[in-house]
Ligand code: FES
């Protein structure tokens with residue numbers, strides 16, 4: 536009879552997680568139970584990702600995991616070992632705002648900004664999949680986020696504006712997209 540081997544983690548024991556964060560390989564240590572949001576902020580210093588509700592409701596912690604928008608408060612950091620994670624810091628790698636961020640600035644689509652990083656990450660993923668959304672569709676997408684300041688209308692306008700500019704023949708190039 537073969538014996539199964541089980542790795543037992545002791546309380547407080549930390550393990551190494553290596554991922555590609557905004558195009559750069561990064562490593563850190565965390566307990567198995569540590570949330571990705573906390574790992575990004577406290578271990579890797581990527582504090583652009585905000586934490587609000589910590590149970591998947593507000594959307595503030597949204598990042599991309601392997602290119603898909605995901606709530607980082609609903610994932611364990613260890614689940615991202617070997618994977619690609621992108622955060623709001625990656626939207627402006629050369630300190631130049633991406634087209635989506637510029638649209639948010641033009642339309643005053645943020646006030647305190649607490650919700651903004653997560654909304655930008657959702658919008659960036661969404662516009663890759665839905666390049667020509669209607670206002671209703673944008674509002675539906677934004678229903679996964681809570682913003683206590685703007686009333687959402689300027690955010691909707693910014694997303695529609697960014698989408699329209701991307702569809703123009705002389706619009707921003709793919710590399711400029713947020
Ligand atoms: S902090 Fe993750 S959804 Fe609110």
Ligand code: FES
Pocket residue numbers: 644645646647648649650651681682683684685
């Ligand atoms: S800008 Fe303040 S919560 Fe959205």
